Amino acid sequence: QLQLQESGPRLVKPSETLSLTCTVSGGSIDTPNYYWGWLRQPPGKGLEWIGSIYFSSTAYYNPSLNSRVALSIDTSKNQFSLSLSSVTAADTAVYWCASLLGVIDHWGQGIPVAVSS
Amino acid sequence: EIVLTQSPEFQSVTPKEKVTITCRASQNIGNSLHWYQKKPDQSPKLVIKYTSQSISGVPSRFSGAGSGTEFTLTINGLEAEDAAAYYCHQSSTLPWTFGQGTEVEIK
Numbered sequence: 001q002l003q004l005q006e007s008g009p010r011l012v013k014p015s016e017t018l019s020l021t022c023t024v025s026g027g028s029i030d031t032p033n034y035y036w037g038w039l040r041q042p043p044g045k046g047l048e049w050i051g052s053i054y055f056s057s058t059a060y061y062n063p064s065l066n067s068r069v070a071l072s073i074d075t076s077k078n079q080f081s082l083s084l085s086s087v088t089a090a091d092t093a094v095y096w097c098a099s100l101l102g103v104i105d106h107w108g109q110g111i112p113v114a115v116s117s
Numbered sequence: 118e119i120v121l122t123q124s125p126e127f128q129s130v131t132p133k134e135k136v137t138i139t140c141r142a143s144q145n146i147g148n149s150l151h152w153y154q155k156k157p158d159q160s161p162k163l164v165i166k167y168t169s170q171s172i173s174g175v176p177s178r179f180s181g182a183g184s185g186t187e188f189t190l191t192i193n194g195l196e197a198e199d200a201a202a203y204y205c206h207q208s209s210t211l212p213w214t215f216g217q218g219t220e221v222e223i224k
Contacts, residue, residue, distance in 0.1 A: 047153075047161065047204055049213040062212045063118070096160060102208055103151045103167070107160035 002027040004097050004108035012091075012115050018084040022097030022108060029078045030055035035100040036073065038082045040093040048093075052100055053080055087115045119143050121205050123216035131224045136192040138219045140205035145185045149209035152181055152190045155202045155218075164203075165190060197223050 008020035022036070029036060037052035051061040053071040061069050065084065073080040084091060092115045099106040120143040130136050140150065148168040153161040163172050165181035168188060178193045192199055200223045205216040 046217050047155075047206070047215040049215070052213075060211055064212070102149075103163060104153070104161070104206070105163060105166075107162075110160050 002099055002106045004099065004106060006095060006097050006108045006111040008111060008113070010111065010113055012087055012113060013117050014088055014115055015086055018082070018087050018091060018113060018115070020082045020095055020097070020111065020113070022080050022082075024078045024080075024099070027099075028075075029073065029080065030075045033101060036080045037098050037100045037104070038071065038095060039098060039104070040095045042090070042093040045093075050082065050084075050095075089115050091115050118212055119146060119207050119210055119214050121207055121214055121216040123203075123205055123219050125219060126217065127220045127222070129222045129224050130195050132197060133194050136195050136199075136221055138190045138203055138205075138221075140183075140188045140190070140216050142186045142188070142207060144210075146207045146209035148184055149207055150181075150183065150188045151206045151208065152179075153204045153206060154199075155204060156200075161204065192221075195221070195223070199223075 003025045005023045012018045035052040038050040051071050053059040059071045068085045070083045094110045094112050096110045097108045098104045122141045124139045150168050152165040154164050155161045164175050164179045169181045180191050202218045204218050
């Protein structure tokens with residue numbers, strides 16, 4: 001059974017960079033056809049897709065965040081990461097990593113991240 | 118970007134009643150429409166994929182239908198454990214987008 005676990009700081013200062021890592025277990029991150037992604041949900045709001053990455057490092061981003069977001073993948077560690085720069089209070093949210101096979105079929109447990117000084 | 122509009126935004130339902138949630142897409146997305154159940158402090162859970170495909174472990178009272186731009190999620194015989202927010206999601210075109218959610222409350 002595929003499992004994903006987010007890790008990283010839960011408090012980030014405004015204008016700094018939010019960095020999260022997702023560790024995948026129960027499966028290999030270089031499995032063909034699987035993408036790996038990040039999603040978030042700000043308090044009281046809906047779900048938002050942030051971006052997705054393939055084991056080849058091909059990545060796709062939400063245009064609403066395109067200039068601030070970068071995904072990376074480390075197949076040797078079975079991990080992938082999110083970097084979101086120049087954060088503001090609007091980036092306060094629960095962040096999830098997930099496996100994507102056309103649909104979002106496995107989710108991590110989620111990590112709440114607050115942007116505050 | 119494809120906009121998904123769900124209706125209603127809130128529904129209060131008696132146990133054993135039928136619940137129907139609608140999701141309308143701003144353009145044709147074929148059958149690439151999926152439904153997730155989200156409970157407080159939990160991760161979303163896939164309940165229907167590709168409009169009408171069932172998911173292993175999800176009760177058979179959950180079903181989906183539609184195509185193109187109009188889709189529905191039906192819960193036949195609501196149970197107390199079904200109280201949650203439900204979100205539709207399209208994977209037809211990047212960026213992937215979600216509906217704004219429908220809150221289902223048990224009366």
